[in-house]
Amino acid sequence: MVAVCCAMVCLTGCNEPSSYPNRPITLICPWGAGGGTDAVSRQIAAHLETELGVPVGVVNATGGKGVTGHNRGFRARPDGYTLTMATLELNMLHWNGLTDLTYHDCIPLMSVNEDYAAVFVHSDAPWETIADLEAAIRANPKTLTASGTASGGAWHLALAGWLISAGLNADDVVWVSSTGAAPSLKELMSGGVDLVCCSLPEAATQMKNGDVRALGVMSPQPVPGFEDVPTFVDAGYDWTLGGWRGLAVPRGTPADVVKTLTNALDRVTSGETTILVGASQVDGEVVRRRQTFPQFMEEQGYDNTRRGPEEFQRLLAERDEQLGALLTSDVMRSVNRDRFNAATFPNALLAAIGAVLVLLVVQRGLRRSGSASESPIENASLRRRSVSRKGVIACTLFVLAIAVYPLAAETVGFVILSAALLGLMLWSLGNRIPTCAAVTLVVVPIAYQFFAGVLRVPLPRGWWGW
Amino acid sequence: MADPALEPTMTAREAIVTALTQVTDVTTLAVIAASAVYGIFVGAIPGLTATMAVALLVPLTFFLSDVQAIAAIVTTVTCSIFAGDIPATLVRIPGTPASAAYASDAYSLTQRGRHLEPLSVSLVFSVIGGLFGTVVLAAAAPQLARLAGEFTSYENFWLYALGLTCAAIVSHDSRLKGALALLVGMLLATVGLGTDYSVPRLTFGSDHLITGINFIPAMIGLFGISEVLRNVLGLSDRDDAGDMRPAVADGAAKGREPGFSVRRLARERWLSILRSSSIGSVIGMLPGAGADIAAWIAYAVSKRLSPNPKEYGSGSLEGIGDATGANNAALGSAWIPALVFGIPGDSVTAIAIGVLLMKNITPGPKIFDTTDNPEQAVLAFAIYAVFIVANLLLIPIGWFAIHGGSLLIRVPRRILLPVIVLFCLIGSYAMNASYFDVWVMLVMGVLGFVLEAFRVPLGPVVLGIILGGELEHRFIQSITKDASAGAFLGSPISVVLASLILLLWVAPSISAMWRKLRERDA
Incomplete structure (x- = not known):
């Protein structure tokens, strides 16, 4: 056992905790x-x-x-x-x-x-300034669409805050939720939305290429590197958000x-x-x-x-x-408030699953009453399974081993826990104990070195810093 | 926009020559070779995606020149997407999601001791698909980018609907069971706090479920753990000799010679290779789609047009070849929107754009302009060259990987199974360093085990998880803008995609009717 521990210490390269x-x-x-x-x-x-x-x-x-x-x-x-x-x-x-x-x-x-929020439009858009845009929104509220992030996200809030500070309603621009600045800019360029609200560096490439224009940025002072983008403060609005x-x-x-x-x-x-x-x-x-x-x-x-x-x-x-x-x-x-009921889609799916299950049961009933001979199916690995008591025990043990891992890893640490679980699983399948120990001693340190060392996965460390 | 690449001015030719010299430089080739080996390793480990492989490379790219940095990224992705097929074939755990479409096909051949055939087919067709994608990237980037630029939420909605249709259609035995699997996947995708809503769904008050079901651990569980559990259950005293099933033990002898299968397939199906690679190229360049969806659609189309659709799902080399060609073709074209608009086609190119910006290169239409930006044009040509070199290098390295990996199945199962579980544990944890993902894997493993017992296919569950959320998101986006049918079918692309979906659903009935009519005539 001492030798096992020594080997593991060497292979996983742990040392006594000293200074941070x-x-x-x-x-x-x-x-x-x-x-x-x-x-x-x-x-x-x-x-x-x-x-x-x-x-x-x-x-x-x-x-x-x-x-x-x-x-x-x-x-x-x-x-x-x-x-x-x-x-x-x-x-x-x-x-x-x-x-x-x-x-x-x-x-x-x-x-x-x-990074401060900025408002972007398509390069062919009719608005030249923030004031133009405000006038357009005032004239036809709830017709323009904007995107930039998920609904209720930071950039959505930035736009809504500006609308309120301009004396408009927060929902006078329809917010189309999106997963981030890049897909929103894509929608803006393909004409899917009218405005995008996101930070300047997020759209720098598209600005440089002349695909989109920035009407203004919600910063107290002009942003270095983007000096020609006017601030909302200069345009007369009391609104900044970074x-x-x-x-x-x-x-x-x-x-x-x-x-x-x-x-x-x-x-x-x-x-x-x-x-x-x-x-x-x-x-x-x-x-x-x-x-x-x-x-x-x-x-x-x-x-x-x-x-x-x-x-x-x-x-x-x-x-x-x-x-x-x-x-x-x-x-x-x-x-x-959500525009659409969040439960609609999952409920529809549940209903569809229910319908398919009913159909499957009906189909099965029909087939059974129709002809006794079921179609012979090649891939019969399920069929010829002979379930032994030993198999059921091993199967349960595997499930338990996986369940123990997330519960105990943080306390016990990766090396000790995975060695214990691997050894146990090997043993449950009828391997002799020296085989179990040998496989464990080879596999666990290699896995540790590869994932924690090469791939930088923060594997859990518990007892003795392992 | 005049395409300067089409007018071979002196500068363009010089740019190409400079690019080639840079790519064939010894250091660059060494970087490519190292990245290839790295990509194979990461891709072959379930739970580590191509994206993660590239994200881990970023700090290293600081030390490399522009061309070397891009070469490292391109090679890593090319090799890891292929390597995902290795565990998918040998132990039915897709190394990357792009291999999920044909994991069952490849694995059922392995069970018959013919694992070298699907792996060789996968290697050769990956290379062909990859090269095709590169040609598309080089020849038509600006033109195709314009097509991709037309896609709004409506077109994307139809595209995802098409992807889901394909998954339901390819299911092996019963279409109803395929639909069930797909719906279960889509339901799992709604768990958590989505982009479109302010309230979390189906979380039952759990703080963890707010993240939603991550499809990487879900995939490892569904395919991997369920298969391990099934094997453990069946591993009784009779197997105490410990070997894999007899058919596998002397596998190569019983299977056909793999080189023969590949040659036959390539000779008989060159048209379908072109078709699948084109499908892959078109889907790859659409932001948000990518290699995994490309593989599914190519597989479904392949099944529809195949003379022996019955084989699909239980070991069709045709299906494997078509799907694996498409996912590799998608990699090249994912660079099209990235280079032309600075908008990534997938998460890998998103990271690549970050690296380019760090090297002071701004993607955009001007990147192909040899007169204005000679340096950037050199880089564009270098990307093409790197893709070609990476794909060619994949042949020898992939060959070693296949034969090295194949030793795995000679390990006695009673030793292999626990080790697989250990790697599944680390793999599911590695993506986000999250214990919750380990739970997801376990629950999905048990679910997969139960579903398989009722002969419900598992592939559509994974695709449902990947695409269900996207479909709903695009649908909500679209109806936020304009919910009328006119808006949904407002562009020619939408109409084409919607008709394709309709055709896929009704085509079998029409062809059945036609066959009946013909029988009556005869």
């Missing part, structure tokens, strides 16, 4: 791969890795309009090994009753960017860990760390290009405003109040 950080860190991104939050998260992760000296892996915990990711991040073990790239939705979800998670459940470390992105850890994280992380993020966001971004050959000599985080943000057109812990905390409080007032107001109720 001494094992891989997970950065949770509540939004999907390929989007803006994902790009910023992965960039931050690469820089943090050089700064902290441990791998930092990004996990996209998507879905539920951001509920999933924020919940995962802030309900994780408060040990500093789970960071979250929180977004503006943290200030919205609890007001909509989707979660009871608020910004009080986290310790803000540093906000790294605030979607901030910032890193936070769960409440209860030890103060020294918070300090280490804040210092590291401070160095990253102030441009003191660099990562290699490219190498090219010029006259036979390899030229390496290194880039800091602020350089990356600038090149990509992302806003570069960073806020330290106190300032970030103030921003969170301020936005929570602003959006709370808006989301709980009567004018927004109409926007947040």
